[in-house]
Amino acid sequence: MTQPLALVLYEKLLPGSQIVNRLQDLNYRAQAVGDPSLLVECAEQAKPLLIVADLQSGRENVLSALTRLKQNPSTKHLPIIAFAPEDTAELRASSLSAGVTLLVSDTAILNHLPQLLDQALQVE
Numbered sequence: 001m002t003q004p005l006a007l008v009l010y011e012k013l014l015p016g017s018q019i020v021n022r023l024q025d026l027n028y029r030a031q032a033v034g035d036p037s038l039l040v041e042c043a044e045q046a047k048p049l050l051i052v053a054d055l056q057s058g059r060e061n062v063l064s065a066l067t068r069l070k071q072n073p074s075t076k077h078l079p080i081i082a083f084a085p086e087d088t089a090e091l092r093a094s095s096l097s098a099g100v101t102l103l104v105s106d107t108a109i110l111n112h113l114p115q116l117l118d119q120a121l122q123v124e
Contacts, residue, residue, distance in 0.1 A: 003029045004049040009039055009065070011057050015083075015106050019052055022113050036065035043075045050120055054106070055084040055095065063098040070099030079120040083109040 006028045010016025016032065023030040028049075033042050037060055043051065051069065055062045066082070069075050079101040084091060087105055095103045101120045109116065 003027050005029045005031060005046055007031050007033050007039070007042055007046060007048045007051050009033045009036060009051065009053040009062065011054065015110055016054060018110055019113070022110060023052070026114060026117070036060040036062050039065045040068050040072050040075060043069060043078060044072070048078065050117070051078050051080045052109070053080060053082045053100075055082050055091070063094055066095075066098040066100060081109065081116055081120050 006023050008016060008020050008023065008030050010019070010032065011034060020030040020032055031042070031046055031048070033039055036057055039051070051066075053062055053066060066080055069078065069080070076099075080099060081102045081104065082095055082100040083104050083106045085106055087103060092103055102116055104112070104116060
């Protein structure tokens with residue numbers, strides 16, 4: 001059986017590399033994406049099962065990259081688990097409009113990754 005692929009979009013080494021390692025521990029193949037502008041192209045080529053994205057980036061607005069991902073016919077079905085240091089009402093609203101499936105804090109994602117994966121991958 002092949003391992004499912006997760007694309008992990010992050011810029012900061014921590015917690016990004018920790019999430020990649022944790023996904024690998026959970027028998028996922030994890031491919032890091034460092035540039036939000038490459039997310040849609042990477043997703044089209046790699047055909048991941050889901051996206052895990054750090055909403056903090058110094059290069060580009062990650063939410064706009066996630067919006068482009070959800071607007072693309074070949075990637076719009078992908079569940080997205082996004083994380084950020086703080087969960088504000090404004091961030092929650094903008095992430096939902098961008099198509100984020102789950103929004104969690106950067107500490108919660110590491111502590112509850114198996115449960116978050118199960119929740120994001122539930123078929124409705």
